[in-house]
Amino acid sequence: MKAPGSMISAIGVGFQYSGYETPSLGPTELEAQEGQLILLQGENGSGKSTFLRCLAGLMPQFYQGTPQGKLTVDGLDAFAAEPREFFGRCALVSQEPRSQAFCPSLFEEIAFGLRNLGLKQTLTSRVEDAAEAVGLTPFLGHPVRKLSGGQQKLALLACHLALRPKILLLDEPLANLDEDSQRRLLQLVAREKSQGTLVIVSEHQSSPLRAYTDVELTLNSPTVQLPDEQPLPLANFPPRSASTGWQAKDCAWGHQAVVLSDINFHLPTHPGLLITGANGSGKSTLLKALRGILPPRRGHLDFNGVPLKKQRLSHLASVLGYAGQHSDQHFFCLTVKEELEASARLCGRYDAAWLGWLAHQWGLDSLAERPPYHLSGGEKRRLLLAASLAAQPEVLLWDEPTAGLDSAYQNRVKTTISHLKHYGLSVIASEHQGTLPLERRIHLTQGQVFL
Amino acid sequence: MNDPRARFFLLVLYTTALSLATSLTTLGLLTALGSSVWVLPQVRTSTRAFLKAFIPSALVFGTVTWAFQGAIALDAVLRLAGLMLGPWAFFQTTEPESVYQVMLWLRIPRSWGFTFSVSRQFLEILSSDLTEIRHNLLTRGLPLDRPLKRWLALPRFLLPVLVSSFHTAEQLAETLETRGIGQLPKTKPTFRWKKSDSLGTLAGVLLVGFSLWTR
Numbered sequence: 001m002k003a004p005g006s007m008i009s010a011i012g013v014g015f016q017y018s019g020y021e022t023p024s025l026g027p028t029e030l031e032a033q034e035g036q037l038i039l040l041q042g043e044n045g046s047g048k049s050t051f052l053r054c055l056a057g058l059m060p061q062f063y064q065g066t067p068q069g070k071l072t073v074d075g076l077d078a079f080a081a082e083p084r085e086f087f088g089r090c091a092l093v094s095q096e097p098r099s100q101a102f103c104p105s106l107f108e109e110i111a112f113g114l115r116n117l118g119l120k121q122t123l124t125s126r127v128e129d130a131a132e133a134v135g136l137t138p139f140l141g142h143p144v145r146k147l148s149g150g151q152q153k154l155a156l157l158a159c160h161l162a163l164r165p166k167i168l169l170l171d172e173p174l175a176n177l178d179e180d181s182q183r184r185l186l187q188l189v190a191r192e193k194s195q196g197t198l199v200i201v202s203e204h205q206s207s208p209l210r211a212y213t214d215v216e217l218t219l220n221s222p223t224v225q226l227p228d229e230q231p232l233p234l235a236n237f238p239p240r241s242a243s244t245g246w247q248a249k250d251c252a253w254g255h256q257a258v259v260l261s262d263i264n265f266h267l268p269t270h271p272g273l274l275i276t277g278a279n280g281s282g283k284s285t286l287l288k289a290l291r292g293i294l295p296p297r298r299g300h301l302d303f304n305g306v307p308l309k310k311q312r313l314s315h316l317a318s319v320l321g322y323a324g325q326h327s328d329q330h331f332f333c334l335t336v337k338e339e340l341e342a343s344a345r346l347c348g349r350y351d352a353a354w355l356g357w358l359a360h361q362w363g364l365d366s367l368a369e370r371p372p373y374h375l376s377g378g379e380k381r382r383l384l385l386a387a388s389l390a391a392q393p394e395v396l397l398w399d400e401p402t403a404g405l406d407s408a409y410q411n412r413v414k415t416t417i418s419h420l421k422h423y424g425l426s427v428i429a430s431e432h433q434g435t436l437p438l439e440r441r442i443h444l445t446q447g448q449v450f451l
Numbered sequence: 452m453n454d455p456r457a458r459f460f461l462l463v464l465y466t467t468a469l470s471l472a473t474s475l476t477t478l479g480l481l482t483a484l485g486s487s488v489w490v491l492p493q494v495r496t497s498t499r500a501f502l503k504a505f506i507p508s509a510l511v512f513g514t515v516t517w518a519f520q521g522a523i524a525l526d527a528v529l530r531l532a533g534l535m536l537g538p539w540a541f542f543q544t545t546e547p548e549s550v551y552q553v554m555l556w557l558r559i560p561r562s563w564g565f566t567f568s569v570s571r572q573f574l575e576i577l578s579s580d581l582t583e584i585r586h587n588l589l590t591r592g593l594p595l596d597r598p599l600k601r602w603l604a605l606p607r608f609l610l611p612v613l614v615s616s617f618h619t620a621e622q623l624a625e626t627l628e629t630r631g632i633g634q635l636p637k638t639k640p641t642f643r644w645k646k647s648d649s650l651g652t653l654a655g656v657l658l659v660g661f662s663l664w665t666r
Contacts, residue, residue, distance in 0.1 A: 062624075086629070102627070312597065332593060387591065
C-alpha cells in the first residue's frame with residue numbers, strides 16, 4: 001500500500017550492471033509525491049540515468065544486473081514488476097532521441113503509444129495537442145530522424161506527454177536545446193507539475209529548473225572526482241604550416257535537404273570561432289562541412305587553397321581534429337587508453353607527455369582500462385574531446401562540446417580552450433549558450449550565416 | 452492505387468508474370484513496364500539508391516551467366532531488374548504502417564508484422580549510422596579512404612558498427628517497451644478499395660495472362 005499522494009519511495013536503492021566491477025548507482029533515498037519536481041544532480045558517471053531507468057521499471061528485467069534496496073513506484077515494486085506494467089504510469093525520455101524513433105512520421109510516432117492505450121476517437125486531437133505543446137506542429141508529416149538533434153528531443157518528449165503519464169522522467173532534457181526550446185520545455189514541465197504529474201529531471205544545467213524544483217537530490221559516486229589542473233606539458237608540437245583556412249563559394253549543404261544555402265565566406269583557422277544558432281539552423285552541418293565529411297551540394301569549398309573534397313579525410317586528421325555530437329560513433333578501440341592513443345599513433349604524433357596530460361585533464365586516468373562503450377554519456381564525451389586533441393591538430397572542430405558534461409567539466413572545456421592557445425591550436429565550436437571563451441562568433445539563422 | 456492490398460496483389464502478379472515469361476521480348480516488355488514506376492515521385496527520389504543496389508548485382512549476375520551464353524546473361528539481368536523493381540516500387544510507395552496492416556490482413560502473426568515494419572526503419576537507421584561512423588573514424592585518422600589500407604582498417608570499422616547496431620537495438624527495444632509495445636490493441640485493419648485498385652489488380656492479371664500466352 002502506498003501513502004496518499006506518494007508516488008515514489010526509494011530506500012537504499014543501488015544498481016550494478018552485469019559485467020561491471022563497481023555499482024553504477026550508490027545507495028539512494030527518495031520520497032516523492034504527485035505534483036512535485038525532483039531535480040537529480042551529480043557528476044558524470046554518478047548514476048543519474050541508471051536511477052531513472054530503475055524508476056521506469058527497466059531494471060533488472062531489461063538491463064541485467066544486481067539491484068539493491070527497495071524501490072516502490074506508484075505502488076509497484078520496481079525491481080519485481082514487469083516493465084509493461086509501468087506503461088501509462090511512467091514515461092522515460094532518454095538522453096539519445098536518435099535511436100528512439102521508429103515510425104515513418106512524427107504523427108505516427110506520437111500516435112504509436114496512444115494506439116497502444118487503445119485510443120481511437122481522440123487519437124488525432126491528442127497527437128496534435130502534443131505536437132503543438134512542443135512547437136512541432138509543422139513537422140507532423142516528417143520522420144523524426146530527419147529533424148535536428150534538439151527537435152528530436154522535443155519530438156520524443158511529445159510522444160510521452162501524449163500518454164499523460166503520472167510520472168515523467170526526463171534525462172538531461174535541456175542538453176542540445178536552444179533558448180526558445182529550453183523555454184518551451186520549462187513551460188511544459190511547469191504545466192505537467194501543475195496538473196499533478198510527478199516530474200523527475202536529471203540535469204547538469206540546473207539553474208533554469210531550480211525555479212520549479214521541490215526537491216534536489218544529488219547523487220554521489222566515490223569513483224568520480226574532478227582531477228586538479230596540471231601544468232601544461234612540454235609537448236613536442238609539430239611546426240604549424242601557414243594555413244589560409246577555408247574559402248567557400250556559393251555553397252549549399254545539407255543531408256536530405258539543403259540546410260545552408262548560398263554561403264560565401266573566407267574563414268581563417270585562427271583565432272577560432274564560436275558558432276551559435278537555434279536548433280536546426282545548421283551548426284552541425286557547418287562543422288561537418290568544414291571537416292570535409294559533408295561535401296557541398298552546390299558550390300566549392302577549399303581548405304588551404306585546395307578543394308576539400310580532393311583531400312584525404314584521414315590525412316587531414318593531423319590538421320583538423322573533430323568531435324561530433326554522437327560520441328559512440330567515434331570509438332574503435334577496446335579500452336579508453338587505446339582510444340586516446342589511437343589517433344596519435346595513426347597520425348605519427350605519439351607524445352607520451354601530451355597524452356598523459358590529456359588523460360589527467362579529462363579525468364580519464366581511472367578509466368584507462370575500461371571499454372569506451374561502457375562509459376557514461378559524460379565520460380564518453382570527455383574521452384572524445386581528449387581523443388580529438390591526441391594527434392595535436394592545428395584546428396579543433398567541436399560540436400556542442402559541453403553537452404552532457406557536468407558543470408565542473410564544462411569549466412574544464414573553457415580552461416582547455418585557453419590552454420590550447422599556448423600551443424597555437426584554435427577551436428571552432430558550436431554551442432547554444434555561447435559561453436565558450438572564443439573571440440570570434442557567428443550566428444546561424446534560417447540557413448544563413450551572419451558574420 | 453489507394454488500397455495497399457491492391458499494390459500487394461499487383462506486386463505478386465507482376466512477379467508471377469516475370470517468373471512465367473520465357474522469351475526475351477516478353478521479359479523486355481515486362482521490365483520496361485516495370486520501369487514506368489519512375490513516374491512516381493516517391494520512387495524517383497530513390498533512383499540513386501536503387502542503382503547502387505542494382506548495378507553491382509547486375510554486373511555479377513551478367514558476368515557469371517555470360518560464361519554460358521550472351522542471351523542467358525541478358526535474360527538474367529532483365530529478370531533481376533524486374534524482380535528488384537517490383538518490391539522496390541512497392542516499399543517506396545507503401546508506408547510501413549500499411550505494410551503492417553496488409554500483413555495482419557494476410558493473417559500473419561501480429562508480432563511478426565510489427566517486427567517486419569519496425570525492421571525497415573531499423574535498416575534505415577543502420578544505413579545512416581554506417582555512413583556517420585565511417586566519416587567519424589576518418590576524422591580520427593583511420594585510413595578508410597586509402598585504397599589498400601582500408602582493408603586493414605576494416606576490423607576496426609566493424610567494432611563501432613557492431614556496437615552501434617546493438618546499442619540502437621537496445622534503445623529501440625527500451626523505447627518500444629516504455630511506449631507499450633507489449634500492449635498492441637487487437638484492432639482490425641481498415642481498408643478502402645477503390646475503382647483504381649480494381650483496375651490495377653486487373654492489369655496484373657492481364658500481365659500474367661500475357662506472360663502465359665507468349666510462352
